[in-house]
Amino acid sequence: MRYEESVIEGRNAVFEAIRSGKTIDKLFVLKGSDDGPIRTIVSKAKKADTVISYVTKEQLDRMSQTGKHQGVIAYTAAYEYAEIEDILEAAKEKGEDPFIILLDGIEDPHNLGAIIRTAHQAGAHGIIIPKRRAAGLTATVAKTSAGAVNYLPVARVTNLSATIEELKKEGLWFVCADMDGELMYNLDLKGPIGLVIGSEGEGVGKLVKEKCDFVAKIPMFGQVDSLNASVAAGILAYEIVRQRMS
Known part of the structure; x- marks a missing residue:
């Protein structure tokens, strides 16, 4: 039984999670952030048809467990979806x-x-x-x-x-x-x-x-x-x- 729901924070960690094919339930991105790494993450997430929400820094800070979100937080599913x-x-x-x-x-x-x-x-x-x-x-x-x-x-x-x-x-x-x-x-x-x-x-x-x-x-x-x-x-x-x- 897989009951672990992962919260992934930081650009590299989120990028690797998406690249590895993990099922991302929701992706939260800092509103107005448009540098190279963020663009890459958003592009890959869109290809995977991930739900993306653009939020303020205050919202990300509240969600963050590490305090090092770097403008991006992903929630992965606790269980695999079927077709x-x-x-x-x-x-x-x-x-x-x-x-x-x-x-x-x-x-x-x-x-x-x-x-x-x-x-x-x-x-x-x-x-x-x-x-x-x-x-x-x-x-x-x-x-x-x-x-x-x-x-x-x-x-x-x-x-x-x-x-x-x-x-x-x-x-x-x-x-x-x-x-x-x-x-x-x-x-x-x-x-x-x-x-x-x-x-x-x-x-x-x-x-x-x-x-x-x-x-x-x-x-x-x-x-x-x-x-x-x-x-x-x-x-x-x-x-x-x-x-x-x-």
């Missing part, structure tokens, strides 16, 4: 229709970890998360998943809408969770399926929601607006399990 093909292959090996959970804007690492844990127990074949505005596979996520991250492939993509379009070509259809939808018990959730869960605050984004074939509503009777994202994921995942077993 979408790995997820589809996992379903094929089990002789099952693919069951994939896609997360749109889940930024809380505890929620992501809890969803990975539930998805694994519900028999999902993998999880897909976006690269931007979302939690990555940090040490907190790995620990909260209670080890499930060792068994469930997690893929990270640049564009969730485009990924849905590609997976539709593989025969999957998609259902997303939203209060404006059809009661989940009235939907046929069998067959090759992608379940899309959005953040508590924003829900599923408009572009992603438009790509979904169905919108499912979880019955709620309380006075608060919504359920925690990991709880919503669990309820819908197990409705899919119930229908698959019936």
Whole structure:
């Protein structure tokens, strides 16, 4: 189990990490810094489609553990990401229709970890998360998943809408969770399926929601607006399990 999440500081160390092919979750660069070494690091990071944030010296100083960041800090993933093909292959090996959970804007690492844990127990074949505005596979996520991250492939993509379009070509259809939808018990959730869960605050984004074939509503009777994202994921995942077993 790899639960170590590395913070890499300094130009040479960050350059070598990127050059060696390490998965960089996020790269933080001093705003306005444009000398040769920084340009090289940024160029290589862009080729690897790394998420880059330009921040102030004060922000870098706060993030720094060594005090010697030299204008650049990288966070590496605590765990390796899978490819979408790995997820589809996992379903094929089990002789099952693919069951994939896609997360749109889940930024809380505890929620992501809890969803990975539930998805694994519900028999999902993998999880897909976006690269931007979302939690990555940090040490907190790995620990909260209670080890499930060792068994469930997690893929990270640049564009969730485009990924849905590609997976539709593989025969999957998609259902997303939203209060404006059809009661989940009235939907046929069998067959090759992608379940899309959005953040508590924003829900599923408009572009992603438009790509979904169905919108499912979880019955709620309380006075608060919504359920925690990991709880919503669990309820819908197990409705899919119930229908698959019936």
